[in-house]
Amino acid sequence: MPTLSIRDLHVSVETDQGAKEILKGVNLDINSNETHAVMGPNGSGKSTLAYSLAGHPKYEVTAGTAELDGEDLLEMSVDERARAGLFLAMQYPVEVPGVTVTNFLRSAKTAIDGEAPKLRTWTKELNAAMEALRVDPSFAARNVNEGFSGGEKKRQEILQMELLKPKFAVLDETDSGLDVDALRVVSEGVNRAKQNTDVGILLITHYTRILQYIKPDHVHVFVDGRVAEEGGPELAERLENEGYDRFLSATA
Template identity: 70%
Template sequence: MSTLEIKNLHAQVRPTEDGAEPKQILKGVNLTINSGETHAIMGPNGSGKSTLSYTIAGHPKYEVTEGEVLLDGVNLLDLDVDERARAGLFLAMQYPVEVPGVSMANFLRTAATAVRGEAPKLRDWVKEVREAQEELSIDKAFSERSVNEGFSGGEKKRHEVLQLGLLKPKFAVLDETDSGLDVDALRVVSEGINKYKERNNGGVLMITHYKRILNYVHPDYVHVFADGKIVTSGGPELADELEAHGYDRFL
């Protein structure tokens, strides 16, 4: 059993060279996620949901001014980005970046080697990747293409979930993984997330605007995020309420 604890987290956009004042985004976030749990964070645009995900992962744009993020008692904020990944944290980005010149095959094996501490045996690794690709309906030809280069939005999101399944983190932060997906891709991606949970007893922090992915990846808890913090929490029924009435009463 592992635990991810976010305690009184405050963060701001780092000051820029043009002298602009730092902008406070996170204003005291508190949240605890245990192994096997799925927590959905829902909220309006500009409320700070993506900032939360990037701050946890260590994006250099954001500066933590107060608080802790503890993974099994270790403060992730004291670790570099790669160390956070090795500690068991995974971030699926809302807008996965393209990395020209680096093949998906090399990227995936290098990432697995870094996280596992040793290179997987090639024959076993090829089989592992191929099975994971088949589950996500990914053509094996994608292995030789550059990371995300020329991929559609749905293809990028499937490859994020492919990484999730291969790296097997303790906790996955999924930042709007459902955005840009058609109905078929949403179902496939959701099945990949559910298999990750079942096989690894992983914890999931699902950031989303809409309830539709929660019809496939069922949350244990739903939290409403507004003005840089969680303003209310509840069970899965809260997502139905938000779908019906929106966020106005929380703004």
């Protein structure tokens, strides 16, 4: 069973005042076909965890380990991490002028698999995934995220996940900026990918709204760069009712 294992992870970023530690010893284990929700207030380190795992150069790992199927993730380049089975859906997807969605997705699939997908099979799979996510077929010929609304960008991220079939997907606030209908469609895409490929999900969110559609197996509360509490779906319900005040008062 594929496993993403994080041990005592410490991460710093450079600021005007010098290096600042954001993650202060994070421990997480995510197995195939599990959904882990990471929740917490702003500035608690949730997105730092996502980008550190993906290999963003802004974030410096100063201690700890992260292993995917026993392989050292932190020693891999960004593209090696993707080929090993890690996927990141960004909170703020970037525009890629001059590159169409079709070319981007097929190039990414070729890079991940080491060979180009057969065109007839690929076209059928792409069209089916776009239809399921209610993406207008014309978007395939448009440049990646250029002129897309926030909801369209988020659907594009999930479209990538469905087609690339990673072992583990980190979804960084995929629910932000989505209306109710878009949230439902995006959530259906995540659930479909999990059902079809057994992908392990690390779902980063502020709110429990998306957890009504994507049911977590485990919930982790991030506060001040650490996991402050862990539990099942009932922990998310408690956070919905009580907020994060009891955690913040403990660190004040």
